[in-house]
Amino acid sequence: MFRHLDRVLGALLAALYLCAPATRAQTILTIATVNNGDMVVMQRLSAEFERQHPDIKLDWVVLEENILRQKTTTDAATHGGQYDVVTIGPLEAPIWGRRGWLLPLEGRLAPAYEVDDLLKPIRDAASDRGHLYALPFYAESSLTYYRKDLFAAAGLHMPAQPTYQDIARFAKALHNPAKGTYGVCLRGKPGWGENMAFVSTVVNTFGGRWFDEGWSPQLDSPEWHNAISTYVDLLQKYGPPGSSSNGFNESLTLFENGRCGMWIDATVAAGTLSDSKQSLVANTVGFAPAPTAVTPRGAQWLWFWGLGVPSATRHPEAAAAFVQWATSKEYIRLVADRYGWPAVPPGTRHSTYEQPQYLVSAPFAGLVYRSILAADPLSPTLKPVPYTGIQCIVLPAFPTIGNQVGQLIAAVLVGNMTLDDGLHKAQAATQRVVQRMGVER
Amino acid sequence: MTPILRKLLLTVLGWIVALVIAFPVIWMVLTSFKSETEAISRVPHLFAHLSLTNYVAVQERAKYLHFAWNSVIVSFGSTLLALLLAIPAAYAMAFLPTPRTRGTLLWMLSTKMMPSVGVLVPVYLLFRDAGLLDTRVGLVLVDALGILPVVVWMLYTFFKEVPREVLEAGRMDGAGPLREVYNLLLPLSMPGIVSTSLLAVILTWNEAFWSLTLTTSKAAPLTAFIASFSSPEGLFYAKLSAASTMAIAPILVLGWAGQRQLVRGLTFGAVK
The missing domain is CATH 3.40.190.10 (Periplasmic binding protein-like II)
Incomplete structure (x- = not known):
């Protein structure tokens, strides 16, 4: 019975061998x-x-x-x-x-x-x-989202290029916590990709920078002071409660549920806000460029x-x-x-x-296109800088710096620290990280 | 205070404590049945518009069974390996101690105090060179080493409860060390071994750092499955809750089924 087994096995092996090239x-x-x-x-x-x-x-x-x-x-x-x-x-x-x-x-x-x-x-x-x-x-990039219906009811008009002064004025007029509407929603959750993404653009447009040409931190400069003061004022006076825990997702939910008069954040939200299946304000949302202050450079991320x-x-x-x-x-x-x-x-x-x-x-596509084209990561600030990048600078140490500074800005926002104290500590923290990690790419 | 009132108060207190501990899990399960908008709502509704949509979406996006099977293999495999190494070690330390035994035990436990990320690069390089990246064998090895100190400590404690005289009687009857362990020590400390195994399975099931770092797709367990449902842009809490519920369900059932053994084993030494 097993006399021809070797031949059968041999034939099977040969067949397998022949089949092998066919299976790529x-x-x-x-x-x-x-x-x-x-x-x-x-x-x-x-x-x-x-x-x-x-x-x-x-x-x-x-x-x-x-x-x-x-x-x-x-x-x-x-x-x-x-x-x-x-x-x-x-x-x-x-x-x-x-x-x-x-x-x-x-x-x-x-x-x-x-x-x-x-x-x-x-x-x-x-x-x-x-x-x-x-x-x-x-x-x-980033945009200013606003409620056209609330603007019309308050007799306000969003200019083609809003400034942070405009935003503060509008926020004051729209702020109505009794009706569940807050003047402006902004990121407050600490993190280099959360509050610092927005804060960096505010600093840029107020003429500030992270480092001077010699890599010396500039966080205790008057420009940073003005920028953070504006940001904190906006949220403390006209922001929703618990702003320090709001990131992109939380702010998106607030805006699409009609709780914010304005919101300055990523252009990627425009599609969601315009979709009536997801957003209660789909028919009333308006779009404008990210606000500017002293300079348009670095105002949008x-x-x-x-x-x-x-x-x-x-x-x-x-x-x-x-x-x-x-x-x-x-x-x-x-x-x-x-x-x-x-x-x-x-x-x-x-x-x-x-x-x-x-x-x-x-309908927001043209504005998104222009915002991206206007953003220049190679020249993000008014004064010269040794780095590239607008809201996150291209430096391996940046996530560490951004997270630490983000925590301090959040502490200022909730009132656990004065603005001067927060910026002083942010300056020292940045200096420490740079000394420890260096500034090489 | 009458005994009945005291009993009632203790019962109420017990329920409150149990509810506080279980609340995050209960909330997660409830969230998994809500829509994304309801999940993130500032005014939470307990039972508003519950549906299975998130479970369907999760099932469509990822192969749950593939991840679950990897979790089963890795957690049971590493527990088995850890037991194989820990039983002889704990036996030697409990019944044949040397002046350095206590120091060795403390040193073993001290390795758990080192942050895993401290050895990330060397371990990653070793795994890369040994071809163990994204393999279940690799994950079993690293998880077994991770739980080994805890398993040795627990078994050591349980073995110490076994009267020496029983083992000595076995030895008088001609039993060698292997037979002594297999026929006498293991049956006598079975509740302890079972509770140690249950705890080891739970610990390795929940282990996330190494399983996320050392696997990509082929050997990825349920911790990687959960991690794929978080998103920086867009709402994800409800789907993440559904994925988490699916991930903890098997181990929850196992814990429920083995709770008697687990409690008995864990309180064994404490009672004494």
Whole structure:
């Protein structure tokens, strides 16, 4: 019975051997990203990329922003090679690029990608020394949102370019806590990406800066004093209760439920506020540029979420193909076809803002476009500075500095500390961090 | 105060304490059935418009069973490995102590006081070079080492409760150390071993730092599953609550089922 077993096994092995070349090895790309609405859409539509590239399979790792940053930083710094594509912002792209943790992408882009179609401020923020280290997936600046109905009832008119003086005047007129309406909502939750994102733009437009040309901190300067005094006054006099615990999400909820007369925050909120399924003020929300004071420089922030390719990836070509696809005109068109024009990732390409359907369906689009183009991360302040970046300066020590200063500003806001004391301590804290961590990228 | 009144007051106090401890979990479960807007509402409604929408959304977005299976493998695997290492160690320390035993025990416990992030880079590099990144084997190893001091300490305490004479009688009858442990020590300290195992499973199930750092997708447990539902821009509390409820449900059931053993084991030494 077993006499021919060796022959049968031999034939089976031969058949397997012959079959082997037919099964092509599939490249698996591991993509680390955050749980934002636009990224969730990208994940859903990625089947289209897999259909176009049958030899590439995508494996998604979706994480909370801070956890993602910690994991991807560890992996990039140690060349762990766990991720083939990472979601990064303007703080990581230039620093990681200079350290050799990311692949420069400009030489890997197909002509059809049209790199010149990307908005220049965003391209600048994603580059270092002429190399592009991330392709922007979506970008944002900041806007002033206001209630047109409340403005009309109070006989107010929002100018084409409001100032912080205007904002204070409007806030005073609109503030009516008895009716549950507060003059202005602003971020107060401490953190470099929370209250300090907004506070930095106020400091910039009041003529302040984080450091002078010699990297000496400037937080006890008159400009910082004026800026923080204005910010604290606005929230203490005309803000909602518990402002020091309000970040983006909390402020968004307050505004869309009709509790704020004005709100100055990220342009990404414009779509949500205009959507009547989510917002009670969809028909009455108005849009204006972020306010200015002494100078328009740095008055509106600039942020993007981009896709970079770590230098430790084992699949650089496949990874580059994916990041191009996800940030291409073709992808934006795909989102528009499936989910409508208001859902497309904003702020990255000129061509998006040339689409009449987009401009009609998203009335705030033109303002967002102009705000992003007006933001200059290479020259963010009135006086010269040794750094780049508007609301977060491109420095590895900045998250530490921003978090510490953010805590002190929040302490001033809730009245646990005087303004002078808070700024004095912020100056000393910044000095300490700079001495400890240095100012090298 | 009459005994009945005292009993009543103690019962009420007990319920209040229990409610305060359980409130965050109860609130999380309730939030998981609300809409995102209701979840973040400043005036919370206890039972407003409850639905299963968030659970459906969570299930659509992530493969819950994949993460849950990884959690089961990692928590039970690391507990088993820790027990295999800790039983001989605790036996030696309890029945064959040396002048340095107490110091060794304290040193083992002191390693728990070191922040994990302090050894993040060396551990990451070791895992990278050993090919253990994003593997369940790697996570079992690191979690087992993480809980080892606690397991050794607990087993040591339980073993100390076992009368020496019982083991000596076994030895008189010709039992070697292995047989002594297997046939005498383990059956006598079974409640302690079970409660130690339950605690170890709970600790490793909830372990987030290493499981988030050393895994990406293949070996990612439920802690990574939860972390994917938080968002810096956009509302997420209700979905996050649904994901958290799904993540703690298995361990909650296990804790419920084993609470008698757990309490018995944990209070064993205290009563004495």
